[in-house]
Amino acid sequence: MRPGTPVGRRVFLGMAGLGAVGILTGAKVQSALGRVLQPVTSASGGLSALIPGSDTFRIYTVTDGFPSVTDDAYRLKVGGMVNQSLDLTLADLKAMPRTTLVRDFQCVTGWRVPNVRWEGVLLSHLLEAAGVAPGASALVFDSFDGVYTESLTLSQARRPDVMVAYGFEGGPVSTAHGGPVRLYVAPMYGYKSAKWLGAINLVGGVEPGYWEQQGYDVDAWIGASNGRHDAPVS
Amino acid sequence: MTLPSAEPANSADLERFDLVERGLHWVNAGLFGVVMLTAVPLYIGSLAGIFGRRHLLVEIHVWAGVALPVPLLLALAGPWGRNLRDDLSRFNRWTKDDFDWLFSSARRLQARVGKFNAGQKLNAAFIGGSIVVMLATGSIMKWFSPFPNSWRTGATFVHDLLATAIFVVVAGHIAFALTHVDALRSSITGRVSRTWARRYAPAWLEEMERAEVLGTQRGVSTPRGSLAGSQSRSASADLKANRSVIPPT
Numbered sequence: 001m002r003p004g005t006p007v008g009r010r011v012f013l014g015m016a017g018l019g020a021v022g023i024l025t026g027a028k029v030q031s032a033l034g035r036v037l038q039p040v041t042s043a044s045g046g047l048s049a050l051i052p053g054s055d056t057f058r059i060y061t062v063t064d065g066f067p068s069v070t071d072d073a074y075r076l077k078v079g080g081m082v083n084q085s086l087d088l089t090l091a092d093l094k095a096m097p098r099t100t101l102v103r104d105f106q107c108v109t110g111w112r113v114p115n116v117r118w119e120g121v122l123l124s125h126l127l128e129a130a131g132v133a134p135g136a137s138a139l140v141f142d143s144f145d146g147v148y149t150e151s152l153t154l155s156q157a158r159r160p161d162v163m164v165a166y167g168f169e170g171g172p173v174s175t176a177h178g179g180p181v182r183l184y185v186a187p188m189y190g191y192k193s194a195k196w197l198g199a200i201n202l203v204g205g206v207e208p209g210y211w212e213q214q215g216y217d218v219d220a221w222i223g224a225s226n227g228r229h230d231a232p233v234s
Numbered sequence: 235m236t237l238p239s240a241e242p243a244n245s246a247d248l249e250r251f252d253l254v255e256r257g258l259h260w261v262n263a264g265l266f267g268v269v270m271l272t273a274v275p276l277y278i279g280s281l282a283g284i285f286g287r288r289h290l291l292v293e294i295h296v297w298a299g300v301a302l303p304v305p306l307l308l309a310l311a312g313p314w315g316r317n318l319r320d321d322l323s324r325f326n327r328w329t330k331d332d333f334d335w336l337f338s339s340a341r342r343l344q345a346r347v348g349k350f351n352a353g354q355k356l357n358a359a360f361i362g363g364s365i366v367v368m369l370a371t372g373s374i375m376k377w378f379s380p381f382p383n384s385w386r387t388g389a390t391f392v393h394d395l396l397a398t399a400i401f402v403v404v405a406g407h408i409a410f411a412l413t414h415v416d417a418l419r420s421s422i423t424g425r426v427s428r429t430w431a432r433r434y435a436p437a438w439l440e441e442m443e444r445a446e447v448l449g450t451q452r453g454v455s456t457p458r459g460s461l462a463g464s465q466s467r468s469a470s471a472d473l474k475a476n477r478s479v480i481p482p483t
Contacts, residue, residue, distance in 0.1 A: 004327030008359040015363030019370060019392055026388025058277075063289065109375075110387025215379060227383045 027110060031230075057105070057113055059176045062210060066175045067145040067196050074180050076164065080140070080201030083131030090166060090180055096121045096129075099163055101186055104233040106222045108189040112230065118184045119167025124158045126200070136202040141183055141209070144198030150183065150209035151218065152192070154202075161186035164197060186233060188220040247425040248442055250349070252317045256424055258309040265305075266404065268298040273397060292376075299372050302365055324349050325358040331437070349438035357407055364400050368393060 022029075071090050078086040099122050105113040123139075132154065139157050141150040156162065165184040166173055173179030178195025185192040191211045212218045217225040223232045251259070272295040309315050310322075329348070334341035336352035350358070374381050374389035381389075411418040416430045431439035 002323050002327045004329045004332070006326050007328040007332075008322075008326035008355055008362075011356065011359035012363045012366075015360070016366050019363075019367035019396070022392035022395075023371060023374065023385050023388040026391030027384040030387065030391045061289065108383070110383075110390055 030110065031112075056111070057177070058107070058109075058111060061145065061195070063145045063147050067143070068175055069144060069180070069196075071172075071180050076181060076197060077199040078126055078130045078201075079199065080203055081133040081136035082202050083133055086126070086130050088126075093121050093164065093166055093181065096125060100167075101161055101163060101184065103161070103186045106189060106230055106233060108191060108216065108220070108226050108228065117167075117169050118163065118165045118186075120163040120165035120181075120184065122160065123152075123162045123164055123183075123200075124160070126164060127154075127157060130202075132202060135204055138203050138206040140201045140203055140207050141194045141197060142199040142201070143194050143196045145196050148194055148196070148210045149207075150192055150194040151206050151212065152185065153206060156185075156219075159187070185220075187222060189216075189222055189226065189228075191216060192220045245428060247427055248431055248439070249424055250420045250426045251321075251424045253424070254309050254314050255318050255321065256421060258305055258318065259421055261305045262302070265298050265302050269295055269302065270401065270404065272298070277394070277397070296372065296376050299369060303369065306365075321349070322358075325355045328352065328355065346437040347435055348441070349435050351434070353410075357403065360399075360403055364396060367396055368400075371396075 074090045076086070076088045076093065078088070098119060101118045102115055103118075105116045137154050139152045139154065141152075143149065152162070162185050163183075164181060166179070166181050168174065168177055168179070173182055178193075178197070181197050183192070183194045183197050191209075194209070206218060208218050219225060221232070222228075223230045272291045276291055276295060309318050329346075331345040331347060332352040332355065335345040335347055336342075336356075371389035371393040374385055375393060378386045411421070414434075416426060417434070420426045426435075428439060431442075
């Protein structure tokens with residue numbers, strides 16, 4: 001046996017131990033850190049992105065890369081069990097009554113971005129414009145990435161904090177964030193807010209979306225689903 | 235008639251790393267490179283927009299990460315890993331000189347550093363610990379369904395923090411390599427000069443030269459100009475066996 005203190009082994013085991021403690025308590029540490037740092041990060045804009053482990057957007061897509069469409073070519077189709085199908089351009093959406101929502105954005109994986117500003121059209125307004133046919137009780141949302149889908153019940157879709165968003169933090173919704181147009185369901189975890197929204201269809205019953213088919217809760221209320229206890233945002 | 239001199243005349247380079255160790259180092263470095271490069275756009279949203287293909291990046295990142303410990307374990311497993319195991323034990327054990335070297339700039343000058351200094355020992359332990367923690371947290375992030383959701387958040391938190399530390403440490407490792415070209419060269423050729431060893435690893439040089447003297451005395455041939463690793467090792471093993479006979483200086 002070589003003489004000396006086994007510092008290497010202690011560092012190794014110490015890191016493994018700290019890692020295990022971090023897995024078990026990291027959720028609490030992170031939310032405490034977020035509270036402490038929030039005045040700093042909101043005052044300094046982009047600073048939060050530089051603090052490791054702090055709350056910034058992570059960009060997810062379920063396909064290879066981001067689907068992309070120009071603002072001019074963009075169309076939102078509203079169909080299914082409606083009185084009148086709609087085929088809306090970005091300009092059509094912008095001509096409709098504009099709503100602004102400022103809420104924390106909460107992901108089911110744990111990260112939360114404070115006070116995100118969204119602009120767009122309330123989904124309830126589109127439902128009024130199309131006219132909900134008798135028998136319709138749920139909505140299916142299709143992403144124009146060709147893969148992602150989401151769902152809401154009719155009553156969830158009529159909430160005043162559920163919108164079709166084209167504005168994000170004062171500018172357009174970037175491609176990475178699901179632009180030019182995405183769904184924004186404020187009271188639910190981020191996976192409900194389908195990116196790259198291409199079509200809305202009214203149907204007779206809830207059809208679980210992409211992540212819901214892989215075990216996520218269909219009713220994704222923040223703080224009351226998916227086994228999580230985050231503070232609600234609205 | 236010649237007597238073994240106190241300072242052996244042998245001026246051949248010393249073997250610092252054998253082929254297995256060098257191969258492991260560069261395979262490891264390559265995998266770390268893949269994991270770290272793919273991590274950048276996964277972490278930094280604005281870059282994600284440029285690279286796209288997140289799904290593909292995640293797959294590359296995850297499988298390179300899962301592969302990371304494999305070369306290390308393979309290199310350690312067989313008889314070919316003798317020198318590696320010997321070096322791991324050097325990394326592990328800290329003498330008073332190591333603490334002096336790390337914590338006191340005054341005593342650092344007098345510290346009798348062995349084959350690795352305390353910084354290199356810390357780096358090795360950190361990288362070893364990092365592989366285990368990143369593999370565990372990354373696995374929870376990727377295959378989350380059996381775990382409570384708070385573990386997933388905690389694992390993401392740990393993975394983020396440690397990733398940042400790894401970027402700093404690896405940047406430091408590369409910076410030290412680029413400013414210490416002889417040491418960098420030894421990660422490729424395996425060899426260092428005795429002049430280098432006298433300056434950076436005096437206790438190791440002494441150990442190697444004692445082993446050479448011992449080898450000569452016992453009639454083990456150590457051909458000049460090529461102090462091959464296996465021979466220096468066997469001489470080194472002899473030295474260990476004879477520790478009671480040859481008092482350490």
